[in-house]
Amino acid sequence: MKIMNCPLNGPRNISEFVYGGEVKTMPNHQTCSDKEWAEYVFYSDNTIRIITEWWYHAASGYWFIAERHTASDEILKTYDPSELFNQRVDFESKPELAEEQSV
Amino acid sequence: MPFSLLKYGLKNDYPFENDIDLPSPTELKRHYDVVIIGGGGHGVATAYYLAKYHGITNVAILEKGYLGGGNTARNTAVIRSNYLTSEGVKFYKESVDLFKGLSNEFDFNIMYSSRGQLTLAHTDATIRSFRQRTEVNTHFGGKTELIDPQQIKELVPTLNMNPADMPILAGLWHIDGATARHDAVAWGYAKGATQRGVELHQLTEVTDVIIENGKATGVKTNRGNVSCGCIVQAVAGHSSIVAAMAGIKMPITTYPLQAMVTQPVKPFLNPLVSSSALHCYVQQTGRGEMVFGGGSDPYPLYNTRSTLDLKESLLASAVEMFPFMANLKLMRQWAGITDMTSDYSPIMGLSPVENYYLDAGWGTWGFKSTPICGKTMAELVASGGKVPDLIAPFAMDRFDVFRQVNEMGATAASH
Numbered sequence: 001m002k003i004m005n006c007p008l009n010g011p012r013n014i015s016e017f018v019y020g021g022e023v024k025t026m027p028n029h030q031t032c033s034d035k036e037w038a039e040y041v042f043y044s045d046n047t048i049r050i051i052t053e054w055w056y057h058a059a060s061g062y063w064f065i066a067e068r069h070t071a072s073d074e075i076l077k078t079y080d081p082s083e084l085f086n087q088r089v090d091f092e093s094k095p096e097l098a099e100e101q102s103v
Numbered sequence: 104m105p106f107s108l109l110k111y112g113l114k115n116d117y118p119f120e121n122d123i124d125l126p127s128p129t130e131l132k133r134h135y136d137v138v139i140i141g142g143g144g145h146g147v148a149t150a151y152y153l154a155k156y157h158g159i160t161n162v163a164i165l166e167k168g169y170l171g172g173g174n175t176a177r178n179t180a181v182i183r184s185n186y187l188t189s190e191g192v193k194f195y196k197e198s199v200d201l202f203k204g205l206s207n208e209f210d211f212n213i214m215y216s217s218r219g220q221l222t223l224a225h226t227d228a229t230i231r232s233f234r235q236r237t238e239v240n241t242h243f244g245g246k247t248e249l250i251d252p253q254q255i256k257e258l259v260p261t262l263n264m265n266p267a268d269m270p271i272l273a274g275l276w277h278i279d280g281a282t283a284r285h286d287a288v289a290w291g292y293a294k295g296a297t298q299r300g301v302e303l304h305q306l307t308e309v310t311d312v313i314i315e316n317g318k319a320t321g322v323k324t325n326r327g328n329v330s331c332g333c334i335v336q337a338v339a340g341h342s343s344i345v346a347a348m349a350g351i352k353m354p355i356t357t358y359p360l361q362a363m364v365t366q367p368v369k370p371f372l373n374p375l376v377s378s379s380a381l382h383c384y385v386q387q388t389g390r391g392e393m394v395f396g397g398g399s400d401p402y403p404l405y406n407t408r409s410t411l412d413l414k415e416s417l418l419a420s421a422v423e424m425f426p427f428m429a430n431l432k433l434m435r436q437w438a439g440i441t442d443m444t445s446d447y448s449p450i451m452g453l454s455p456v457e458n459y460y461l462d463a464g465w466g467t468w469g470f471k472s473t474p475i476c477g478k479t480m481a482e483l484v485a486s487g488g489k490v491p492d493l494i495a496p497f498a499m500d501r502f503d504v505f506r507q508v509n510e511m512g513a514t515a516a517s518h
Contacts (some may be wrong), residue, residue: 001411015412019402035503041500042354042445046343048405070357071405 148477218281
């Protein structure tokens with residue numbers, strides 16, 4: 001069994017975790033173009049290297065970040081998202097902006 | 104019995120001495136009209152149809168390893184067309200029809216075996232989707248029926264009708280479902296293509312794509328540079344990496360897909376059987392071995408390693424479906440690298456680079472589309488970039504306009 005080191009629960013079997021996709025910056029969906037949104041949702045470099053990605057420990061409902069090599073499958077580092085996201089991320093929707101665009 | 108076989112039986116010497124092998128390797132020319140990157144089923148099929156129907160024979164297939172050594176050799180050789188969308192069904196139906204005639208066309212046995220494919224429903228929701236697939240298939244001329252548990256029992260008497268406490272409620276019986284020898288398909292196409300003048304260069308790795316003024320004009324390889332009129336990329340499993348050489352970013356994520364095979368037993372299972380809820384499909388090969396596989400791995404990876412997790416879950420499901428299989432021994436396991444798109448349909452056609460054509464995103468549905476893919480890609484190349492109607496819905500830019508062709512339910516774990 002492959003073991004992943006959960007920053008909250010310690011070493012656990014990889015089957016307890018769910019892959020959550022690469023860590024990437026979300027464009028502002030109110031202002032970005034369709035192409036930019038498609039890039040964010042569908043497109044990926046998808047190459048052989050170390051990638052930073054979201055993982056979820058299903059049993060404890062905990063999201064964290066892992067650095068993993070996409071060919072050797074070696075997990076180099078796992079850490080709490082607060083190490084990357086040390087400022088408040090604002091997801092506030094701006095309905096007035098959407099209205100302006102639709103007019 | 105074919106007449107040629109009878110003649111062979113009466114001869115003293117081996118009659119096919121000069122006929123079975125591919126031509127010996129030659130030097131790379133400096134220029135080709137068409138360069139095909141990837142000598143798998145799709146690449147050689149494209150070359151074959153280019154030569155056969157369009158008279159384009161100044162073609163080089165550049166293969167990093169050996170002929171058909173990638174996913175062509177790693178799939179579980181399922182041929183079917185019982186998909187969900189009109190676009191998908193039309194496309195795969197043409198492929199099934201072409202497969203039927205390949206042995207005759209090649210004068211080489213691809214061991215096409217039409218046994219039917221049975222997909223099991225364990226929930227009402229699945230039955231509803233099966234109804235839709237039946238209608239769409241029938242509409243486009245395929246032979247697909249919705250059958251009840253009694254009919255399933257008669258078709259597959261050894262099947263456990265209550266696997267993992269999920270009773271089988273209905274089945275999608277795809278009469279056109281078939282299997283063939285995957286290697287033979289690649290060999291047949293390669294032989295047909297090279298006989299018509301196409302060059303197959305094995306152990307020839309493309310290391311870069313030469314682009315001038317937004318046009319693809321050649322490739323760099325480990326055996327020198329080659330200029331060309333256009334390039335077809337058909338490299339399943341490493342599509343993103345090869346496309347990146349041409350500066351193209353793709354909507355693909357790459358996952359391993361594992362499969363395995365048991366020791367051979369007496370023939371007992373004619374149809375290919377798959378369960379939508381157990382994520383497992385089982386078939387018996389002509390040699391009597393039981394082949395089974397499931398869905399792709401749970402996270403992306405460029406690696407063909409085996410995992411205990413997947414073996415455990417897949418074997419558990421297989422034994423639930425056919426309990427006596429608990430007594431069989433596993434002989435081999437392997438994995439392929441699958442380029443998954445988010446809508447489970449391929450990416451075919453034009454790319455952002457002129458004269459660079461894409462045949463990618465073949466995830467877990469590549470083998471079954473080999474003939475039609477080769478035929479339509481050849482049409483695309485020969486016409487200088489006029490996309491055939493059949494593959495127009497699979498253009499890469501469908502993702503930019505959110506017009507996906509969703510085959511997820513008809514693909515996952517039923518291959």
